[in-house]
Amino acid sequence: MTAQLDNLMMNYPLTLPHFIERTRRVFAKKTVATRVPGVGLERMDYARWAERTQRLAGALKALGVRKGDRVGTFAWNSHRHLEVYFAAPCMGAVLHTVNIRLSADDITYIVNHAGDKILIVDASCWPTLEPIRKRLTTVEHVIVMKDTPSAQVPAGALEYEKLLADARPMESWPTLSETDAAGMCYTSGTTGHPKGAVYTHRAIFLHSMASSMTDLLGIHERDVILHIVPMFHANAWCVPFAGVLNGATQIFGGPNPQPRDIIEIVHNERVTLVGAVPTVWIAIDAILEAEPRWDISSIRCIPIGGSAAPRTLIEKFDKKYGAPMLHAWGMTEMTPLGTVCRLKSYMDALPDDERYAIRAKQGYVAGGVDMRIVNDEGVEQPWDGKSVGEIQVRGPWVIRSYYDNPESADRFTADGWFRTGDVASIDP
Structure with missing residues (x-):
C-alpha cells in the first residue's frame, strides 16, 4: 500500500479578510493618513x-x-x-x-x-x-x-x-x-x-504578494507609500492592498492633489514609494528646479505607468534628486501588473548610457505572468529584441472574460491567452 503523497497541504483560501486581520493584529500601531485641503494630514x-x-x-x-x-x-x-x-x-x-x-x-x-x-x-x-x-x-x-x-x-x-x-x-x-x-x-x-x-x-491576494517581491515593487513594512495613482484606476495599481498586507504606512493624496502637494508630503513624511504618470513628474521637476529647498531623496521607487517617461527624466530624477523611476506595464485586465523594468545583476557594470537605455523600456515579465508575442499570422515570435507581435498574457491575476460582454470573446484565444492589443518586441 502506498501512502498518500499528493494534496497534503492545507487548502487555505486566499481571501482578503486575511489582509485586514493580519494588519489589525501585527501592525495595529502603523499609520494611515489622508491629505485634507487647507488642514493637513488626517491620521x-x-x-x-x-x-x-x-x-x-x-x-x-x-x-x-x-x-x-x-x-x-x-x-x-x-x-x-x-x-x-x-x-x-x-x-x-x-x-x-x-x-x-x-x-x-x-x-x-x-x-x-x-x-x-x-x-x-x-x-x-x-x-x-x-x-x-x-x-x-x-x-x-x-x-x-x-x-x-x-x-x-x-x-x-x-x-x-x-x-x-x-x-x-x-x-x-x-x-x-x-x-x-x-x-x-x-x-x-x-x-x-x-x-x-x-x-x-x-487574484488580488497573489498580485499583492507579487508586488511585495523585491524584483517587482518590493512593498514592505518600512515603506511610506503616497497614493497619487487614482484608486478608481486599476485599484491604484493594487498598491493599497499590498500596503495593508505588509503593514506599510499609507498616505492618501485626497481630493485633486497638485504637484506641490505631492512634493510637500514627500519632503515632510519621507515618502519611499509614490507612483504617477510622467506628466506629473515633469511638473514636479519644474517646481524642484525653481525651489531647490525641497528634498525628495527619501523615495526609493517611483513606479511609472500609463505612458513611458522620457529617458532624460529618468536620468535626472536618478542623478539630481536621488529618486529612481521604475517603468512598469500592465492593464486593467491584469489587476494590473505585467512587467517591471529592473536592471538584472549582470547589467550593473554596463556604461551609464546602456543602463539608462534599458531603464527607458518597460522591463521584463512579472513572476506569475506568462507572456508571448504573436504576429498577424498567429505565429509566436522569438524573444530576440527584433521580432514584433501582439502581446498575449495569461496568469492568476489575468481575466479570462469580461463581465457580461460576450461580444468581446475574440479578445481571448482558444488556448487560453488574453490578447492585449499592444504590440512589442521582447529582448532576450
Whole structure:
C-alpha cells in the first residue's frame, strides 16, 4: 500500500479578510493618513482603520448589501476609500471603483451595467453625479463622504461618518471562496462601451504578494507609500492592498492633489514609494528646479505607468534628486501588473548610457505572468529584441472574460491567452 503523497497541504483560501486581520493584529500601531485641503494630514492607526472598516461592513449589511452585491465608489484617494476597499469584499460584496473622470454617459452605463446597489461618493465629486442620479437605476442608496472641511451632504443621501458611528461592527467575516468576485473596474479608451474586469480574492491576494517581491515593487513594512495613482484606476495599481498586507504606512493624496502637494508630503513624511504618470513628474521637476529647498531623496521607487517617461527624466530624477523611476506595464485586465523594468545583476557594470537605455523600456515579465508575442499570422515570435507581435498574457491575476460582454470573446484565444492589443518586441 502506498501512502498518500499528493494534496497534503492545507487548502487555505486566499481571501482578503486575511489582509485586514493580519494588519489589525501585527501592525495595529502603523499609520494611515489622508491629505485634507487647507488642514493637513488626517491620521489614524491601522487598529482604528480596521475597526472603522468593520463598522462600514456592518452598515452596508444593515442597508441590505448581500453576497455578490456591487458597492460602487466615486471618490478620490483617502482612508475612507481604503475602508470601502476592504469592507465590501470582506463581507462578500464586490468593490466597484468608478472612474470620476469619465463622461456622464459612460458613468451612467458603467454603474447600471455593473448593477451597483450602493454608491459611496466624495462630496467634492457629487456635482458630477447629481445631474445623472435619476438615470442610475440600480442604485438604492448614495453615501456621501465629506472630503473637505466645507463639504455638505445633499438631500436624500446618507452621511458616511454618521453611518459608521451608528453602525454595529461586523465582528467576524463570512467564509468566502478565493474564486469569489472581490472587485471590478471598467476599461476606458476602448471602442464601444467600457468593459468590466472582475477580480477574484485570489487574484488580488497573489498580485499583492507579487508586488511585495523585491524584483517587482518590493512593498514592505518600512515603506511610506503616497497614493497619487487614482484608486478608481486599476485599484491604484493594487498598491493599497499590498500596503495593508505588509503593514506599510499609507498616505492618501485626497481630493485633486497638485504637484506641490505631492512634493510637500514627500519632503515632510519621507515618502519611499509614490507612483504617477510622467506628466506629473515633469511638473514636479519644474517646481524642484525653481525651489531647490525641497528634498525628495527619501523615495526609493517611483513606479511609472500609463505612458513611458522620457529617458532624460529618468536620468535626472536618478542623478539630481536621488529618486529612481521604475517603468512598469500592465492593464486593467491584469489587476494590473505585467512587467517591471529592473536592471538584472549582470547589467550593473554596463556604461551609464546602456543602463539608462534599458531603464527607458518597460522591463521584463512579472513572476506569475506568462507572456508571448504573436504576429498577424498567429505565429509566436522569438524573444530576440527584433521580432514584433501582439502581446498575449495569461496568469492568476489575468481575466479570462469580461463581465457580461460576450461580444468581446475574440479578445481571448482558444488556448487560453488574453490578447492585449499592444504590440512589442521582447529582448532576450
